[in-house]
Amino acid sequence: MTDRPAQITFNYTRLDTVIQGADAVPSLAEQIESRDSRRVFLMASRSLRDNSGVVDDIADLLGDRLAEICVEVPAHTPRPAVLAAIQRATAVQADLLVSVGGGSVIDAAKTVQLALEQGLRSESELLEYARFADGSTGPKAGEFSLFHGPSRLRQIAVPTTLSGAEFSNNAGVTDPTRSLKEGYRGPDLCPQTVIYDPALSLHTPDWLWLSTAIRSLDHAVEGYCSMDCHAYLEAHFLRAMTLLQQSLTVTRQDRLDLAARSRSQQAVWLACCGLGQVRHGASHGIGYLLGAVCGVPHGITSCVMLPAVLEWNSLVNGERQRALAEALGGSGHCAGPAVRSLVEALGLPANLQDAGVSREDLPRIAELASRHPVVRNNPRTVNSAADVLEILELAWN
Numbered sequence: 001m002t003d004r005p006a007q008i009t010f011n012y013t014r015l016d017t018v019i020q021g022a023d024a025v026p027s028l029a030e031q032i033e034s035r036d037s038r039r040v041f042l043m044a045s046r047s048l049r050d051n052s053g054v055v056d057d058i059a060d061l062l063g064d065r066l067a068e069i070c071v072e073v074p075a076h077t078p079r080p081a082v083l084a085a086i087q088r089a090t091a092v093q094a095d096l097l098v099s100v101g102g103g104s105v106i107d108a109a110k111t112v113q114l115a116l117e118q119g120l121r122s123e124s125e126l127l128e129y130a131r132f133a134d135g136s137t138g139p140k141a142g143e144f145s146l147f148h149g150p151s152r153l154r155q156i157a158v159p160t161t162l163s164g165a166e167f168s169n170n171a172g173v174t175d176p177t178r179s180l181k182e183g184y185r186g187p188d189l190c191p192q193t194v195i196y197d198p199a200l201s202l203h204t205p206d207w208l209w210l211s212t213a214i215r216s217l218d219h220a221v222e223g224y225c226s227m228d229c230h231a232y233l234e235a236h237f238l239r240a241m242t243l244l245q246q247s248l249t250v251t252r253q254d255r256l257d258l259a260a261r262s263r264s265q266q267a268v269w270l271a272c273c274g275l276g277q278v279r280h281g282a283s284h285g286i287g288y289l290l291g292a293v294c295g296v297p298h299g300i301t302s303c304v305m306l307p308a309v310l311e312w313n314s315l316v317n318g319e320r321q322r323a324l325a326e327a328l329g330g331s332g333h334c335a336g337p338a339v340r341s342l343v344e345a346l347g348l349p350a351n352l353q354d355a356g357v358s359r360e361d362l363p364r365i366a367e368l369a370s371r372h373p374v375v376r377n378n379p380r381t382v383n384s385a386a387d388v389l390e391i392l393e394l395a396w397n
Contacts, residue, residue: 014188024197039067041094045101046071052203067092073108076174086115097155103165110171110189130182135373144186157191161212167272198261210346211299218302220271228278236270241327243267283309285375308395310336316380
């Protein structure tokens with residue numbers, strides 16, 4: 001008898017429904033009506049409010065069920081903006097969160113949910129639940145995960161980017177004083193319902209739409225390379241890569257092609273099935289720091305770091321990378337060139353210089369990254385800041 005295979009445990013999130021190819025406003029109306037919510041706290045990106053009528057349309061739809069609109073959460077989800085949103089949602093006694101926008105708005109809504117469920121009001125109370133970039137945690141960081149019942153307050157998300165935040169039970173918040181990320185996690189912080197409207201994404205700037213797609217590609221690629229990956233996830237990840245490569249190329253040529261945008265949204269659905277299930281590596285870990293320290297948007301961090309990390313890792317997982325390269329229309333034992341080719345074809349920054357990173361920042365990034373818990377999970381072991389500098393040099397040109 002052969003040895004018993006390794007046990008696989010897959011925990012599904014408490015996401016109930018994904019509505020694909022929808023008209024966002026009537027679909028949202030149906031979802032809200034089914035919950036009989038009376039105090040809806042609407043969170044949206046300011047740019048969407050200023051450049052489209054969708055936020056006003058949703059407000060009109062809600063009528064007297066709208067408790068308040070919050071459009072004050074900017075990119076990278078800074079903690080002061082999140083705390084202000086928590087206080088406002090508490091004051092209006094919100095019974096449903098609706099987010100319309102990108103990952104920063106969705107993550108802010110997750111943190112609002114955690115705070116209202118746990119009765120958190122102050123900065124110090126919130127930080128007790130944080131997981132910090134250096135691997136340390138607040139004294140109650142695991143307590144929300146042990147919450148004995150489902151959250152009474154949940155979120156409906158209408159994503160306008162391809163970051164995939166809507167499929168995660170994690171929320172990232174930035175400490176602006178230290179320029180570092182802190183994380184929050186709970187068993188049902190992911191939205192209860194996700195509504196994808198490809199037409200709504202036409203209001204998203206092209207660079208943001210395309211670069212956040214590379215972020216989700218990063219989820220799939222580093223997920224596939226993770227020691228935690230297994231056949232169920234592999235199939236999702238590989239299909240996501242091919243769908244992204246094909247659909248993004250079409251969108252680059254014709255931004256009004258809604259079918260291509262819908263396929264990209266479906267690819268994100270596939271790419272993010274492993275969030276919280278598999279450990280990512282250096283592209284994600286270094287990317288968090290480039291975002292927090294240098295202000296680089298997360299999609300752009302994946303554009304510049306993923307090819308470099310794949311090249312650096314190819315010494316230990318080159319055979320595994322063959323499948324990645326093929327899924328992206330390339331070949332060989334390193335998928336880095338295939339990713340870089342896609343990034344360049346989409347007109348996105350392909351190196352750290354193009355992303356606006358100063359060479360003077362590299363030693364600090366390297367030092368912080370060498371201690372980052374996500375970087376420590378990289379397939380090729382990162383032993384020191386010198387190793388991270390090697391990766392950063394690959395990403396420099």
